Amino acid sequence: MDNFFIVGGVVLLVLMLLTLYRAIIGPTAIDRLMAVNVIGTKTTVLLIIIGMLFNWVDMFVDIALAYALLNFIVTIATSRYFQHHKNLSPIGFGIRHRKEGARK
Amino acid sequence: MIWQFDLLILALGVLCALASISLKDLLSAAIVFGAYSFLMCLLWTEMGAVDVAFTEAAVGAGVSTVFFLAAVYHTTRTVKPRRRGRMLHKLVGLATAAGIGLLLLSATVDFPTWADPNSPASVYLSPYYITETIPMTAVPNIVTSVLADFRGFDTMFETSVIFVAGLAVLAILGSYGRRQRDYEPSPTGKDVAHQSPIVQAACRVFVPFMQLFALYVVAHGHHSPGGGFQGGVILGASFILVAISYDLRVMQRRLRERLAMLFAGLGVLIYSGIGAICLLLGGNFLDYSVLHTILPATSPIMARSHGMLGVEVGVAFTVMAIMVIIYVNVASHGKSDRGL
Numbered sequence: 001m002d003n004f005f006i007v008g009g010v011v012l013l014v015l016m017l018l019t020l021y022r023a024i025i026g027p028t029a030i031d032r033l034m035a036v037n038v039i040g041t042k043t044t045v046l047l048i049i050i051g052m053l054f055n056w057v058d059m060f061v062d063i064a065l066a067y068a069l070l071n072f073i074v075t076i077a078t079s080r081y082f083q084h085h086k087n088l089s090p091i092g093f094g095i096r097h098r099k100e101g102a103r104k
Numbered sequence: 105m106i107w108q109f110d111l112l113i114l115a116l117g118v119l120c121a122l123a124s125i126s127l128k129d130l131l132s133a134a135i136v137f138g139a140y141s142f143l144m145c146l147l148w149t150e151m152g153a154v155d156v157a158f159t160e161a162a163v164g165a166g167v168s169t170v171f172f173l174a175a176v177y178h179t180t181r182t183v184k185p186r187r188r189g190r191m192l193h194k195l196v197g198l199a200t201a202a203g204i205g206l207l208l209l210s211a212t213v214d215f216p217t218w219a220d221p222n223s224p225a226s227v228y229l230s231p232y233y234i235t236e237t238i239p240m241t242a243v244p245n246i247v248t249s250v251l252a253d254f255r256g257f258d259t260m261f262e263t264s265v266i267f268v269a270g271l272a273v274l275a276i277l278g279s280y281g282r283r284q285r286d287y288e289p290s291p292t293g294k295d296v297a298h299q300s301p302i303v304q305a306a307c308r309v310f311v312p313f314m315q316l317f318a319l320y321v322v323a324h325g326h327h328s329p330g331g332g333f334q335g336g337v338i339l340g341a342s343f344i345l346v347a348i349s350y351d352l353r354v355m356q357r358r359l360r361e362r363l364a365m366l367f368a369g370l371g372v373l374i375y376s377g378i379g380a381i382c383l384l385l386g387g388n389f390l391d392y393s394v395l396h397t398i399l400p401a402t403s404p405i406m407a408r409s410h411g412m413l414g415v416e417v418g419v420a421f422t423v424m425a426i427m428v429i430i431y432v433n434v435a436s437h438g439k440s441d442r443g444l
Contacts, residue, residue: 006108013112020116023139024123032132036139040165043142046109050149053106062321062328063149063158069314070166070341074138076303076348077173081131084177 002053009049012042033078040071109150117143131181134172141165154329155247162337167427170344174435241408243326252412256390260375263419267372270426277438307349314342322420326409332419340427352436361432364425371422375415
């Protein structure tokens with residue numbers, strides 16, 4: 001059973017790596033936000049899996065719960081940010097710069 | 105410790121860290137930095153440091169990214185394209201950084217290996233805590249007893265540091281005590297009129313459960329990971345959630361800034377007050393075992409457990425209030441009327 005959880009965790013981590021690609025390259029901030037959200041969800045599951053591996057799930061459920069509770073505050077805050085500043089335009093990976101609020 | 109997880113989490117963490125310092129868009133950098141804190145939380149959980157992981161989960165996932173966002177909200181998002189620096193300057197900087205890095209790396213060779221039973225820390229101090237915590241304090245979670253009892257003095261000053269941080273934010277940004285300044289039009293010229301009813305309804309259902317969970321974390325810190333710091337941050341985050349989903353003013357009707365400041369001071373007062381009561385009863389400062397003379401139906405051992413609960417409550421008060429104060433001031437640029 002331990003092997004099952006280890007393999008499951010590794011698969012989740014590899015999927016996290018793929019999502020991280022979107023978080024780092026992702027042209028707009030919304031892409032990055034979605035990617036980080038997915039990473040947060042995977043983190044919650046991984047916390048429980050680690051708890052199963054340590055045979056100490058009741059300890060880890062608290063942390064996972066805190067995560068699940070707090071994970072989306074950032075998402076809402078960012079949405080509020082875009083309600084004020086409408087600039088969704090891609091700002092490249094340290095290459096291009098565009099002024100705040102500039103039209104395309 | 106599971107090496108497969110270790111390797112992958114560390115690799116992901118390094119990638120995230122590199123990305124968040126090389127991104128030129130501050131908003132994206134803050135978001136990617138959030139992902140970095142998720143990964144650090146996983147790493148600590150995986151090494152068995154559950155309490156540290158919980159703090160990182162509460163602070164990293166809950167409030168620090170929101171603070172960054174609130175700060176970016178009042179500045180520009182992008183870095184100005186700079187003139188190219190002199191090549192010599194870059195080389196000197198790179199060489200210094202690389203040299204110090206190598207020096208530090210060479211110092212790690214002398215460190216004891218991970219979980220080495222013969223390392224100085226595990227030879228003489230840890231066994232004392234591990235064997236004596238249950239007989240001396242009756243608290244199953246050793247981290248809590250070390251934090252609030254054996255090293256209670258450190259934690260008292262940590263609480264004071266958080267209090268001072270809140271004071272510093274108020275001193276730099278706040279209009280606390282001054283007359284309310286006039287409203288300025290928002291940067292885009294539009295007022296915050298349309299907020300999503302879906303988000304508002306969700307938060308209205310959600311916030312009470314969050315606060316209940318926070319109280320559980322504070323009270324249950326003796327038996328599971330958690331305690332005053334984590335519970336206080338979650339409690340503060342619930343107020344921040346109200347402020348984000350409704351309005352800063354709606355939140356301030358529930359918890360005014362003046363009241364929050366009072367709570368922050370009250371927390372430090374509870375902590376140091378318990379210490380002072382111990383002094384008055386003839387014990388040492390923060391020696392909770394003498395409290396059994398005033399608490400009904402306790403032994404000296406249980407009194408230590410109850411004393412810890414008392415100081416955790418104090419810590420939770422301060423942390424909650426300071427989180428709210430920092431958010432309100434950073435998000436509204438000190439005007440505490442509207443923001444983010």
